[in-house]
Amino acid sequence: MATVPLALAAGDDPELSIVDLPGLNPDMATLRRSLDQWRDHLASVLEERYDIRLLALLIPTTQVVFCREPFTGLGDLAGRRIRVGAIGQADLLEAVHAVPRMMPLSEVVTALRARSLDCAITGSLPGNRIGLAAVTSHVSRLPVNWFVSAVVMNGAVWRNLPEPVRAALATGLARMEQAVLAAAEVSIEDGFACNAGRPRCSGGSRGQMVVVDEAWAEPQRRRLLETVLLPQWLRRCGADCAAVWNRIAAPAQGIWARPVP
Numbered sequence: 001m002a003t004v005p006l007a008l009a010a011g012d013d014p015e016l017s018i019v020d021l022p023g024l025n026p027d028m029a030t031l032r033r034s035l036d037q038w039r040d041h042l043a044s045v046l047e048e049r050y051d052i053r054l055l056a057l058l059i060p061t062t063q064v065v066f067c068r069e070p071f072t073g074l075g076d077l078a079g080r081r082i083r084v085g086a087i088g089q090a091d092l093l094e095a096v097h098a099v100p101r102m103m104p105l106s107e108v109v110t111a112l113r114a115r116s117l118d119c120a121i122t123g124s125l126p127g128n129r130i131g132l133a134a135v136t137s138h139v140s141r142l143p144v145n146w147f148v149s150a151v152v153m154n155g156a157v158w159r160n161l162p163e164p165v166r167a168a169l170a171t172g173l174a175r176m177e178q179a180v181l182a183a184a185e186v187s188i189e190d191g192f193a194c195n196a197g198r199p200r201c202s203g204g205s206r207g208q209m210v211v212v213d214e215a216w217a218e219p220q221r222r223r224l225l226e227t228v229l230l231p232q233w234l235r236r237c238g239a240d241c242a243a244v245w246n247r248i249a250a251p252a253q254g255i256w257a258r259p260v261p
Contacts, residue, residue, distance in 0.1 A: 001153045006042075007145065009087035015235035017047055018056075018245070020148040021233055022092040023225050026216035028185060031146055032072065033252075041248055042047055042150070051155035061123030062143040062188050063089070066136040068118055073214045074142065083108050083120035087236075088229065089144055089258055090198040095228040104233065123147065124191025133207025135193045141192065142214040151177075167257045168238060226255050234259065 010017030019038040025031035043054040078097035090100035111117035194204035240260035
């Protein structure tokens with residue numbers, strides 16, 4: 001049994017990242033709908049390809065941009081070297097002419113201090129806890145993506161469990177999923193409060209950062225999805241993924257996928 005960030009698992013199977021594609025979920029309400037929309041398909045992919053049982057989808061935090069120098073939004077990031085933790089984030093940054101740098105989170109503070117890095121993408125509270133409030137000046141509220149993680153179990157182990165145990169696990173993990181989601185909403189706001197040094201900070205260290213009150217502009221989000229983020233995902237995922245997108249998401253999104261050569 002394990003908890004697996006889908007953006008990282010997508011390095012082996014790009015299809016697993018679709019529920020958390022940058023720009024797909026501009027707010028928590030949309031994210032909840034995406035989880036409901038894609039859950040059955042993700043469960044089928046994991047079961048049919050890997051004999052893995054999907055038990056829950058967790059959202060521990062959002063992913064936001066911290067920078068050493070002031071910025072007012074995505075449009076100001078051109079030319080800046082920015083730490084990313086997943087390839088989808090790199091696609092977004094390249095689309096706004098920034099320079100993505102894949103890097104473990106443990107190396108980010110050192111790189112920012114050495115000025116070999118200008119910015120970093122991570123969670124608002126996790127970023128505070130590793131010390132980003134001491135080495136950056138601005139943090140954006142815009143959710144790049146959400147670091148959705150899957151709780152999974154080996155399929156053979158699942159099938160060999162007694163039915164009452166499987167039922168108890170399913171019920172308990174469904175409750176845990178909702179509890180983690182509720183806690184994430186609180187911790188995300190706590191992260192911003194701590195980074196800004198507000199009195200209500202409770203889970204981190206108080207900084208003196210400027211919180212950039214940025215949200216996704218719908219025309220920009222749609223343009224990036226249509227012209228960059230969805231096509232780049234399809235290049236990694238293949239023609240079958242275009243059919244999957246068109247069956248599951250296109251009617252609600254109003255964006256139809258075409259196979260990319």
